[in-house]
Amino acid sequence: MLSNEEYIQHSLELNLFFMRILKEHAFFLESAFGPNDQALAQQAEVLKNEFSALLAETLCLADGLLSPEVLSSGELVTRLTLDSELASTYYSGISLDNELTRQELSLGSSPYPLNPSLVDQISSLNQRAISATTILADYKSKLLQNILSCRTFTFNYPLLIDHILREARFYLKMLTTLQNSQTVDLKRDIIDQEIFWNRIMAEHAYFIRGLLDPTEEELFETAHRYGKTFDNLTKQALTMTEQTTILPKLSHKAQEATVGLRDFKVAGTEGLLQCKIKAIMVPLLGDHVVREANHYLRILNAFTSRLR
Template sequence: MSDGFVARSLDEVLFWSRIMKEHSFFLKLGFRCEDTQLIQEANHFYAVFESIEHRANTYSIGTDPYTIRRFNEETFVAVSHIWAFKRKVLGLILACQLPGGTNFPLLVDHVSREANYFRNRLAELNSGKLEPLPDAIIDENVFFLRIMADHAKFISHLLDPSERKLVEQANDFSHDFDQLLFQARDLESMRPQSQTGPLLDQFLDQNKVSVKSLRDFKRTARELIEACRIKSIIHPLLADHVFREAERFLLIIDLFEKSLTGHPVPAPHEVSSFAPNAP
């Protein structure tokens, strides 16, 4: 194991442990006051991932790789547990056992998919089994395009209906990313024949344009929410949360583009995040 393994592991854990911590908070906000057991479980997971985040910040590129390997294994267990919690909550909602709660079923499924993505990443890092670049490009984009499409839908439904222009913009983004996702899945089903340099390069270029537009929309929405200039039930932390995920997707696209064109790819510790291989 090398410094690259350590840097990439820490990058993944730092980014995704914060995401998991915030998921716990958002789920808690959506439970009813009588759901005391679920609220306690959400608080437990918040504390677990806050601790993981703090531990990750105590390590550095010079940390013994075997220490990081054990840390990844411990984090994998925690992520598996929060994934199971999220799927349990989804089951309760779909069985109409939490009437009056405000967690959308799609949102709970969304956060469980991100937990599974994180879990797979940790397993791959520890096993050292990385996908070839063409497969990684398609799989990462399929995953993140769906995440972006979901975000647009959540924003649309959490804005006050009177914010007609912003709701319309969010719905347009939802449609745009649904179409991009369909295209990505078509490319996925056509592989390996579809994995040519020109096709993958165009694929990344097209996605990058749309992700930048959505990222900018999310930034504006975050600023408006923080300044109390629009009507919504979007928590400011949620607005920042979805913005950060768009930023990460853009960085991943940039790193893939550099890899395709032969430009040097930054070391993980030189950027805020590092392009992971596909789950």
């Protein structure tokens, strides 16, 4: 069972990562609707603002309470996040709260113990995050059903809608585990995380491949190779229920592949910001998938150190 201090820190770190991710999901959804679906776009705008408000509240609680590993991971914000937001707002006309990004860039850690009296505030925050995420997941689910039945059109891939729906549900699962003080089995958690994130990384590579201009053949091939690499890693992770002895080796393979894909994503985001890559992709989507890779890398680094 987690101590109060662990509960507070784990909750803050989980929320800071996923609240920004889900806020940006709403942005990507809103920006991809045509004139006939402005009611859906407005719903996405409301959801984006809800997660912005939750993120702002979390930031007020979190400064000085985060682990150095999270602060240095690049999963909350990167050096490209602010520029990516500004460029994406310019392209889409949809506003983003850049002050939140500036605040996150200045977050610090503290050597002092966490205050256990924050438990009630954090518990309330987590419950409101569960409610907001449930609403967003329901919105994504209904949207996906309508897209697949040809009742709605969006410039987002159906797989992307399914992808971000799975991320919302994964966040809900982790929040619920925290709220219920459930004990996590280390090896089972490692396997579940690797199955989930390897699939996510594969799909990132395929999304990048599909959003590149057809003339970007070298980048297309690189993205395709990373997609196949992570498909393989996902298949291997799915066998780990019976072959856990080779888990450290698989985690190491996932680390190496994720570093390579993360660096490819960083170079791609820089290329979009500098107008050196031809694609139908806003820079914020590039930075978004960089942060998800950084998050996965921190998890893998923690796992490999605990498995030694």
